[in-house]
Amino acid sequence: MSLKEPPETPDRLIALVPAAGVGSRALRAHDAPIPKQYRLLAGQAMLRRTVQALLAEVRIDEVRVSVAPEDDQAAEVLEGLPRVVCVPCGGETRAQTVYNALCDAQLAAQDWVLVHDAARPGLPVEALSRLIDACIPNGVGGLLALPVPDTVKRARTSATMPSGIAAVETTVTRERLWLAQTPQMFRAGLLRSALARSLVNAEKAEQPPTDEAQAMEAAGYAPLLVPGSGRNSKITWPDDFEWVESWL
Template identity: 60%
Template sequence: MEKKLIAIVPAAGIGARAAGPGAPLPLPKQYRPLKGEPMLRRAVKALLGEPRIGQVRVAVAPGDAWVEAALSGLSRTVWSACGGPSRADTVRAAIEDAGLGPGDWVLVHDAARPGLPAEALARLIDQCLALDAGGLLALPVADTVKRAAAAGPQAASGGAAAPRVGESVPRDGLWLAQTPQMFPAGPLLDALRRAAAESAEITDEASALERLGVRPLLVPGSARNFKVTWPEDFDLMEKWL
């Protein structure tokens, strides 16, 4: 039997940083419009452009009031209110909800990365299938990296002082992780379950597998595939779309 390839989009959070410090959040970040369409819809449509993806499954928070309208009319797309308190919880629940075989492939993609280019997505799938190995889109670090020193004294005005440089970090071999991240469903689900049982901090799917000794492929991504995080990112993303 041919292995299935599905995409999961965890969309149970609200993205508070996108509102700016102290600003109210009118609706969760993933539903804010970009050129007239909710960001979540654009992220899902980027995945649907790849014919090898049999289905896109969107995992939202219980009581989500926006997802049905945001995804209306999209083919090969379903949504489920199985979202949990963290990204790892949501992805784990979404894989369980999908009822996949252990050898089926899962691509996990951020709802806040609507600029995913078709060629980058195809490159990830091609590499993972050809080498029968999980991997993720990523970009080599181009800028000089600084690690901040421990917090210093308060500024004379009473406000917090700007942090000071503790050291420069060599950027050789450093990559910035993107999504999608593509892995066989069985090993990914096992890694997420074990991380939850051990209360391990998981920031992305690759990190869950890395804890178990897996070394995922680093597949070159795209600058267009950046994550919309801060208020100014919405304007920048609209320029790319």
Template identity: 55%
Template sequence: MSKKIIAIVPAAGVGQRAQRDPADQPKQYRLLQGKPMLRWAVEALLADSRVDQVRVAVSAADPQAAAALQGLDRTVFRPCGGPSRAHTVLAALEDADLAHDDWVLVHDAARPGLPLPALSRLIDVCLAEGQGALLAQPVPDTVKRAGAQPVPETCVLTGAAPAAQPAVAVVAQTVSRDGLWLAQTPQMFQAGVLLCALQAALQSNKDITDEASAVELLGVAPRLVAGSVRNFKVTWPEDFELMEKWL
């Protein structure tokens, strides 16, 4: 018997970096082409019929999820959001009560441009190999590591202190991009593996930024599956206009 494929969309945050004004609504509910960004992201997951259900994890006081997701098949929202992404995904996993070998896709609400071919590639690889994987893209640009700006010395001739300079990052190192990939979502793992990984990472206070980083701490090497430039994460205020052009 085939195992279920459940998608989890953590949507309990507000997306502060995407806000021009503190009064702006959470970014997942900002409209793109007339629809909330969250709805676009869920519809992208539903485009592959192998996804049995999408479970959106929102904060307990969220007043907008019902309207944003109204009428979508195979979709539920659950008020189980936590203080961080990892806490939210873990709570959503526990709430879903899945079998150990069911599959879980975790997708960002801020990636509404996920193309169906990329999603299908990810599912195909995981089912064929029985291993977890994530969408990602090789880093195309030269990578710089920033360092502290050197403090100018006092003028040796006049003894005057240097004029104040605006804070700006400086290059400390050029990092080779060989073998570097930009992680995207969805990230797909068996439910039991992801559950154990998140529990262990949170209990040990490990700094994890995505599901794959938690699984890696178990000594597991997730597969990298080619993503798409359209699947970029809406992070900064100007990203909304760019995403609307893709949609």
């Protein structure tokens, strides 16, 4: 019995990993000021584990890691991994970093780009493959995401509340709400144009998009929501490291 061949990818498929930030929310008061992508998870830097998760999908031609111009750790952390390029083109925001990386890669408009958070080292290859399979026939693209399982509260704004504590303003229905994950996969030309537009708007005091799908939405597209995985959660807070290490 022959194994089922994966769907053919007609154009190049490139993964971009923006890793120019420091992740200050992941630090405790006594922690050394190490950017969170270089913190160790079960003996390996988180960034290396994240890149390895992308390399598990053989249809990805190349993984391009975008770091700050002064970064001197990425090359050593990623040494020996195949199909990996480290590019010092990080910007002040995620949107700027991804846009810079797209320009640096010099991709054809019809090529596919997968943008993945450096802080999601637990990406299962099954979820990654599911995203690629869903997006290729769609033509525009989409993102991994999970339906919101919990009751959602919106907090009141109050300057008198202690740090980290808020009062409930209202309960928000979770119907049709999804939690966005990465990778987020789009045609390179469409994403490049959408991000360029968002960066121009940001210069006019509008908030830059917090992910690529938001930039695509603002450009008039409706990205697909493809079921992701609980193991693909983003490491954001100090306790997240211990949780992810427990199953790596």
